[in-house]
Amino acid sequence: MATRVTTNKKSPPAGGRTRGSAGPAAAARTPNGSLAKSDLLALYRYMVLMREFEDTIIRLYTQGKIVGGAYTGNGNEATAVGSAYALSDGDYLFPMHRDMGAHFVRGQSVDNLMLMHLARKGSLTEGRDGTGHYTDRDLRIFGNISHLGAMLPVACGIGLAVKLRKERNVVMTYIGDGGSNVGEVHESLAMASAMRLPLVLVIENNQYAYSTPVSRQFIVERLSSRAAGYGIPGKTVDGTDVLAVYHACREAVARARAMRGPSIVESVTMRMHGHAAHDNAWYVPPKELAAWKRKDPIARFEKVLTGKGVLTAAMKKQLVAELRSGIEKSAAAALDLPYPPAEDALRGVFFEPPAR
Amino acid sequence: MAMLTYIEAINEGLRDEMRLDPTVFLLGEDIGAYGGAFKATKGLLEEFGADRVIDTVLAEGAIIGAATGSALAGLKPVAEMQFSDFVSNGFNQLVNVTAKYHYRNFIPVPMVVRLPSGGGIRGGPFHSANTEAWFFHTPGLKLVAPSTPYDAKGLIRAAIREPNPVLYFEYKYLYRHIKSEVPDGDYEVPIGAADIKRTGSDITVITYGTGVHWSLEAAETLSREGVEVEVLDLRTLMPFDRKAVLSSVEKTGKVLIVHEANLTGGVGAELSAFIGAEAFRHLDAPVRRLASPDTPVPYAPPLEDAFLPNAQKTAEALRSLAAY
Ligand SMILES: Cc1ncc(C[n+]2csc(CCOP(=O)(O)OP(=O)(O)O)c2C)c(N)n1
Ligand SMILES: [Mg+2]
Numbered sequence: 050m051a052t053r054v055t056t057n058k059k060s061p062p063a064g065g066r067t068r069g070s071a072g073p074a075a076a077a078r079t080p081n082g083s084l085a086k087s088d089l090l091a092l093y094r095y096m097v098l099m100r101e102f103e104d105t106i107i108r109l110y111t112q113g114k115i116v117g118g119a120y121t122g123n124g125n126e127a128t129a130v131g132s133a134y135a136l137s138d139g140d141y142l143f144p145m146h147r148d149m150g151a152h153f154v155r156g157q158s159v160d161n162l163m164l165m166h167l168a169r170k171g172s173l174t175e176g177r178d179g180t181g182h183y184t185d186r187d188l189r190i191f192g193n194i195s196h197l198g199a200m201l202p203v204a205c206g207i208g209l210a211v212k213l214r215k216e217r218n219v220v221m222t223y224i225g226d227g228g229s230n231v232g233e234v235h236e237s238l239a240m241a242s243a244m245r246l247p248l249v250l251v252i253e254n255n256q257y258a259y260s261t262p263v264s265r266q267f268i269v270e271r272l273s274s275r276a277a278g279y280g281i282p283g284k285t286v287d288g289t290d291v292l293a294v295y296h297a298c299r300e301a302v303a304r305a306r307a308m309r310g311p312s313i314v315e316s317v318t319m320r321m322h323g324h325a326a327h328d329n330a331w332y333v334p335p336k337e338l339a340a341w342k343r344k345d346p347i348a349r350f351e352k353v354l355t356g357k358g359v360l361t362a363a364m365k366k367q368l369v370a371e372l373r374s375g376i377e378k379s380a381a382a383a384l385d386l387p388y389p390p391a392e393d394a395l396r397g398v399f400f401e402p403p404a405r
Numbered sequence: 406m407a408m409l410t411y412i413e414a415i416n417e418g419l420r421d422e423m424r425l426d427p428t429v430f431l432l433g434e435d436i437g438a439y440g441g442a443f444k445a446t447k448g449l450l451e452e453f454g455a456d457r458v459i460d461t462v463l464a465e466g467a468i469i470g471a472a473t474g475s476a477l478a479g480l481k482p483v484a485e486m487q488f489s490d491f492v493s494n495g496f497n498q499l500v501n502v503t504a505k506y507h508y509r510n511f512i513p514v515p516m517v518v519r520l521p522s523g524g525g526i527r528g529g530p531f532h533s534a535n536t537e538a539w540f541f542h543t544p545g546l547k548l549v550a551p552s553t554p555y556d557a558k559g560l561i562r563a564a565i566r567e568p569n570p571v572l573y574f575e576y577k578y579l580y581r582h583i584k585s586e587v588p589d590g591d592y593e594v595p596i597g598a599a600d601i602k603r604t605g606s607d608i609t610v611i612t613y614g615t616g617v618h619w620s621l622e623a624a625e626t627l628s629r630e631g632v633e634v635e636v637l638d639l640r641t642l643m644p645f646d647r648k649a650v651l652s653s654v655e656k657t658g659k660v661l662i663v664h665e666a667n668l669t670g671g672v673g674a675e676l677s678a679f680i681g682a683e684a685f686r687h688l689d690a691p692v693r694r695l696a697s698p699d700t701p702v703p704y705a706p707p708l709e710d711a712f713l714p715n716a717q718k719t720a721e722a723l724r725s726l727a728a729y
Contacts (some may be wrong), residue, residue, distance in 0.1 A: 123551040177509045184477070191477070196501050202467045203502060206474015206482075213430070213456055213480070233497065236464035240471060243462050398544045399569045400513035 084295070088358050092134055092291050094368060096126040096347050099150030102159060105380055106166055110326045114384065116168040117179050120344075122147035124321035125253060127346035130154055131294030132251045132314070135302045136221055141189045141211075143204045143222035145182060147199075147253055147320070151223075152181060156188050163379045169386040176389035178395075198224055198231030201250070205237050208246035212308065219305040221249045221298070226279045227258020227266055229275075238311065240280040247305035249298060252311050253288070255320035256341075261333045273315035281311050288318030289344040292353070318346065407588045412580040414554035415445050415519075418561035419483065421591070423453055426481060429565055430457040432468060433485030433519075442487045443521055443580055450560055469495035469518060473503045473570075476516040481565060488638075489520035489574065490534040503570045504545030513568040517561070522550075523615055523665050524697075525578035528703035535614075535666035540572055541643055541675065547596055548642040550574040552617035554585045556640055557596030562663045567596055574612050574642075581654070601622035601653070605633035608726055609653040609660050610719070611676055613639040616663040622716035623723055632727045642672055650676065650683055658689035659726050663719055669695040690729040 084092075103121040110119035122129055125147040133142060133151035144151045152162060164172035165179055173183035181192045191207070192201050204222045211218045224234055229252055241248040252272045256263055269275065276283025282304065286293045294316050301312035319341035323330035330338075354360035409417065423429045430453075431446055437460040440447035450458040458720065461468050465486060472482040486492045492499070499518070506514045524533035540546050547569055551557040564571040573589035594600075602617055603624050610620040617638045624634035637653050639645050654660055660680055673694040680692050695714050703709050 174509050175511075182509070184512060186477075188510060194501060194505070196497060199470075199497055199502050202470015202498055203474035203477070206468055206471035206476070207478050208474075209459075209471050209480035210475040210480050213475075233466045233470065236462075237470070239462045239464055242468040332427035392600075397508050397511060397549070400507050400511075402568055 051101040052187075084292070086359055088134075089354060089357075092130055092295070093347075093350055093354055093360065094372075095130040095134070095150050095154050096291065096350065097368060098153050098159075098372050099126050099129060100347060101369065102153075102376055103149055104163065105376050107326055108138045109166070109380060113242065115166055119148045119166075119326035120180060120324075121142060121322050121326075122149055124341065124346065125255060126150050127291035127294050127350065128251065128288045128316040128318055131291040132221060132223075132249075132298045132316070134295055135298035136219060137302075138220045139189070140302075141191065141204070141207050141218060141220040143191045143193070143200050144219065145193050145223040145225065145228070145253065146181065147225070147255070148223055149181065152190060152192075155190050157185065157190060159376055159379045160382070161185075163376075163383040164386070167383045167386075169383050170389045171386060197228030198237075200377035201234050201237035202240070204248060205240050205246055208241060208248050209244065211247055211380045212244070217306055219247045219249060219302050221251065221302070223251045223253055225257070225258060226252065226254040226263050226272065227261060229272055230266060238279045238281070238313075241311040242281050243363055245308060247308060248313060249301040249305055249309035251298065252313060252315040254315055254317045255288075256337070257320050257324075257330075257333065259328075271315055273313050276313040279311075281313065283313040283315065285315040285317060288316030289346040289349055291346060291350050319344075320346075406586045406588055407698060408584050409554045409558070410581050410584050411554050411557050411576070412443060412445055414558040415561055415575060416449070417587070418558040419446065419555070420449060420452065422562055423449065423457060425591075426565070428479065428510050429481045429483065429484065430459065430475075431483050432459040432461050434461060434463055434468075434487050435729045436460060436485050441485060443577065443603060445485065445519070445521075445575075457626045465491050465494035466498050469498040469500060469554050472516045472518065473498065473506065473514060476514045476570075477506070477512060481515050483517040483519060483565060485519045486521065488528075488532050488534070489522040489536050490531050492518070492520055492536055496539070499540065499546065499570075499572075500543045504543050506545070506547060507569065514570050515568045517564045517571045517573055519573045519575060521577050523576045523578055524702045524709060525615070526684055527704070527706065527709065528577075528702070530701040531661060533702035533709075535574070535664070537572070537574055538666055538671045539640055541672055545570070546643065547571045548574065549596060549640060550613040550642055551594070552576070552579070552602075552614055552638050552639060553611050554583065554587050555596045556594050556600070556638075557590055560596070560640065562591075563593040566593065574614060576617055579618070581587045587670050594640065597641050597644050597646060599649035600640055601649070602638045603634065603636040605635035605657070607633045607657055608723055609635045609637055609655075609657045609658065610663055610723070611637045611639060611650060611660060612663040613642060613672075615665050615716065619714060619716045619719045620663050623719035626716070626720045627723050627727070630724070632723065634723060645676070647679070647683075650680065654680055655687045658687055659729070660688070660692045661719070661722050662692065662694045663714060663722075665714060666696060667699045668694060669699050671696055690726055693722060693726055695719055
């Protein structure tokens with residue numbers, strides 16, 4: 050199978066190039082996947098960046114500056130960051146709506162994500178879509194669309210292309226506890242397992258799908274047990290523990306890279322905010338929320354890092370200040386930009402090749 | 406030149422493009438060793454191997470999504486729906502993922518979905534559908550519907566070379582019912598170009614797919630009655646050839662639109678509105694439509710025969726229009 054790439058205004062997939070304000074996407078890691086001190090700090094940094102970025106988005110939302118809804122992954126930082134950190138250069142990411150940290154890990158910039166949320170001219174979709182709904186072929190990030198599960202078949206297609214070209218890249222994708230019921234998720238698992246596609250599916254079990262608790266979504270004990278139905282490995286991890294998520298994903302990634310087929314990693318955590326900023330989550334019992342609050346993934350990892358002497362209070366203070374000021378600058382700059390011009394709306398339904 | 410059936414022409418078109426372009430590959434249910442439910446991909450596994458003629462799991466959403474994903478990765482997939490009817494299972498992929506991809510991301514999606522369409526084969530309500538109207542209404546998809554072996558081969562080649570998603574509607578009834586001369590060499594039928602299959606001065610029939618054959622037969626009948634009918638074969642439904650439609654309407658002043666898909670909200674409705682808006686002063690009669698009635702496709706032979714348009718019904722509609 051040849052490797053010619055179709056025309057595109059952007060360059061063809063170039064894999065894993067890093068950019069953005071959060072430092073390197075994947076710091077040097079030992080071959081067996083164990084993490085150096087710099088990795089631990091990078092994980093921490095991405096988690097804090099995700100939280101700070103999303104807090105800013107919420108603030109902008111309450112100021113009426115966000116176009117549409119504001120979704121956050123508060124409580125999901127360990128899952129988003131730990132999973133994406135298990136990828137290597139050239140791998141593909143298909144994140145969902147609670148995975149802002151994964152975008153950052155794979156090198157997306159705060160500026161670009163700010164422009165997406167604010168629907169400004171020059172955003173990755175030129176204002177045609179918002180939040181994380183973009184595709185960046187340079188970074189190999191294929192953002193979600195609203196329809197839950199709809200990108201899984203596309204992830205299979207990328208995995209198929211990887212396999213046909215005998216490349217060694219992995220496709221990592223995500224789905225929520227609720228979204229895990231969507232037909233395309235199961236179709237994709239059927240296809241990926243039968244074809245041994247290099248796919249990792251992270252199921253983000255955060256106890257709720259909008260207002261519906263998991264007790265009304267499924268009756269299995271663990272969503273990872275669904276893997277058995279496809280003859281693939283399934284593992285459930287504590288989704289508030291970034292290292293647990295990382296190691297489980299690393300294993301699944303290694304299996305995919307060896308062309309031994311897909312895996313499921315179920316990451317169990319809590320959606321600490323409402324479904325989106327408009328939703329105060331009155332349906333979540335306060336006790337349940339309080340119990341999860343004690344397991345906040347960032348606070349938890351902080352404890353680990355300070356215990357190891359990797360992180361100090363001063364370092365933390367400096368990091369938060371630095372990230373905040375970067376995000377603030379980015380928001381201010383984006384707010385200064387215009388929306389795309391109205392006449393732009395009709396452009397681009399089809400690709401029009403330059404005249405021959 | 407070779408005499409080919411309609412389905413042989415599709416098969417040749419696929420083979421020629423696969424020989425020319427190593428990024429072209431096929432995926433679908435039972436398309437490999439079995440050669441496809443209708444044998445459209447017969448012999449291709451043997452020539453190109455299992456990496457380019459891929460038997461998939463039975464999951465249309467995954468098939469269409471995998472086509473989309475591999476197209477985004479720079480390959481040129483041609484996905485087969487075993488029957489056009491089953492594209493409903495991949496509907497979300499097509500209308501929400503595939504169709505919106507370029508508009509949202511400025512990345513071309515060069516893929517083809519082949520849809521064996523239509524009735525007349527006693528297939529009943531779930532193996533006879535004409536589904537083009539579902540997608541005609543969806544911005545971001547191109548739709549072609551060849552009526553002859555020549556067009557079938559030329560359009561499959563153009564569809565594969567097209568950098569946008571193309572739905573290729575092919576007609577099961579025509580697969581082995583028609584045969585014609587098809588050039589051996591490299592040619593394509595451009596997407597967006599209609600074709601006058603018969604010239605005439607009194608009435609224009611605008612049609613596509615199986616409707617072309619009913620219309621040509623009816624036109625011969627009408628000619629014996631002194632009415633000269635022009636048969637305009639759209640070949641591409643989206644984007645349809647506005648210029649060709651207008652110039653034929655300006656010439657004849659009377660229009661009958663014929664399609665096998667059911668009437669309401671069909672392609673004919675849009676054509677009719679277009680002609681009414683753009684060629685009103687050239688019209689000598691209201692635009693008429695002949696289509697299947699708004700029911701599912703029935704199974705029993707007398708029911709299906711009553712349901713489908715045919716040459717006789719087309720001739721009747723033409724007579725009535727001629728007398729207007
Ligand atoms: C197919 C589909 N149905 C409904 C919705 C509306 N919706 C958006 S998110 C959501 C809940 C998703 O829950 P889950 O999959 O558990 O993910 P979470 O938001 O909890 O991370 C719903 C119902 C949608 N986006 N897509
Ligand atoms: Mg959930």
